[in-house]
Amino acid sequence: MNELSDLVRRFTVREIVPHLPGWERAGEVPRSLHAAAAKVGLLGVGWPEEVGGGGGDLLDTLTVAEEIILAGGSSGLIAALFTHGIALPHVVATGDSRLIDRYVRPTLAGETIGSLAVTEPDGGSDVAGLRTTARRDGDDYVVNGGKTFITSGVRADFVTTAVRTGPPGSGYGGVSLLVVDTTSPGFTVTRSLEKMGWHCSDTAELSFVDVRVPAANLVGPEGSGFVQIMRHFAGERLSMAVQACATARRCLELSIEWCHRRHTFGAPLAHRQVVRHRLAEMARITEVARAYVWGLAAKRAAGQPVTRAQVAMAKNTAVAACDHVVDAAVQLHGGAGYLRDSEVERHYRDARIMGIGGGTTEIMNEIIAKELLDAGAG
C-alpha cells in the first residue's frame, strides 16, 4: 500500500467510520470534518499547488475515493466531503486569480463549502435546455430560477450555477457558469431533500429571485458554460465509476467474511457450493469492471486520448457491477443484510444513485451510440 492509500485508510478509520451512522441520521456531515480532512491534506489531493492544492494527479484523486470506501466509508460521504470536486474544476481552469483566491483556496483549506447547480426541476439530463436566467444589469447579473438535487446545497457557502445568459431557446450556446454566494439576498434553500440513500450527504432545492451576482463571478467567457460542464463531467464520471467498483469490492469483502462466520445446518455458508459460486461471480464482475475503469483512468492521467464514449462505458460497466454485487451481498447476509445500519444495507441504498447522478445510464448509452453511429456515418 502506498503512502497516500495508508493516509486515507487511517483517516477514514479514525475520523469517519465511528461517526458515519450519526451523520447518516443527521442528514449531513459537520464542517469540522472538512477542516480535519484539509489538515491532513486530503481535500487538496489532485489540485495544483498554485491554487492551494497539494498536487497529484487524477489517479491520486481516485485513490482517495477508493480507499475511503474500502476502509468502511461510503460514496455518500465522498459526495458530501468532496463536493468541491464538481464545484471547483471550472473555476480553477479559468486561472482567474480573484475567483481562485475567493472560492478555491478557502474550500481546499476546509473553511468553505461549494456546490455545483446544473439540474432544474424541469429536467437534469437535458443540460442545454436549462431555464434559470441571468440578465446583465450594469456590473451585475440578475439571476432568477430554481435548481434541485444539489449536493451539499443546504450547507454551501457558494454555488457554481449554470444559468442562461442567452435568449430563451439559445440552447447550449446560451449557457454560462456563475459563482453565487449563498448569502446573496434572494437566494434561498427552499428544501432539504430526503433520499433513498446518501443520507449523510445533504441535497437541496434552491430558489433564485432577483439575485444580484457581480459580473466578475462569471466563470470563463459568457456562453461557454455548457462546454465547460461537459469537459469536467469526465472526471466526475470516472470518480463515480471508481466509487461503484470500490463499493462492489467492499461488499464482496464483507460477504466473504460473513460467509466464513455464518453457520447454517451445521456448516459455514462458505462451504456451500452455491454460495462459493455466487462469491466467485461477484469477484469476477468486480475485477473486470475495475480493470477497465482504472485502465482508462491511467490513460487519461498519462495524457493519452480517452473518448466520452469510453468514459460512459466505464461508468455503465462499473454501475452494473456494483448493482449486481450489492444485491448479492444483501442476499448472502440474509435478514442481517436488510437491517438499517448494517454496512451492506447502506451500500445497497447508496449504490442506486450511481446510475442516475453524473449522467444517467441511458444518457451514457446515448453518448456511446452517438460515437458509434457518427463513426459509421463518416
Ligand SMILES: Cc1cc2nc3c(=O)[nH]c(=O)nc-3n(C[C@H](O)[C@H](O)[C@H](O)COP(=O)(O)OP(=O)(O)OC[C@H]3O[C@@H](n4cnc5c(N)ncnc54)[C@H](O)[C@@H]3O)c2cc1C
Ligand atoms: C442524490 C443526488 C445528488 C445529485 N447531485 C447533483 C448536483 O450536485 N448538481 C446537479 O446539478 N445535479 C445533481 N443531481 C441531479 C442528477 O444529475 C440528475 O438527477 C440526473 O442528471 C438526471 O436528471 P433528472 O433527474 O432530471 O432525470 P430526467 O432527465 O428527467 O430523466 C428521467 C429518466 O429519463 C431518462 N432519459 C432522459 N432523457 C432520455 C433520452 N434522451 N433517452 C432515453 N432516456 C432518457 C433518464 O435516463 C432517466 O431514466 C443529483 C441527483 C441526486 C438524486
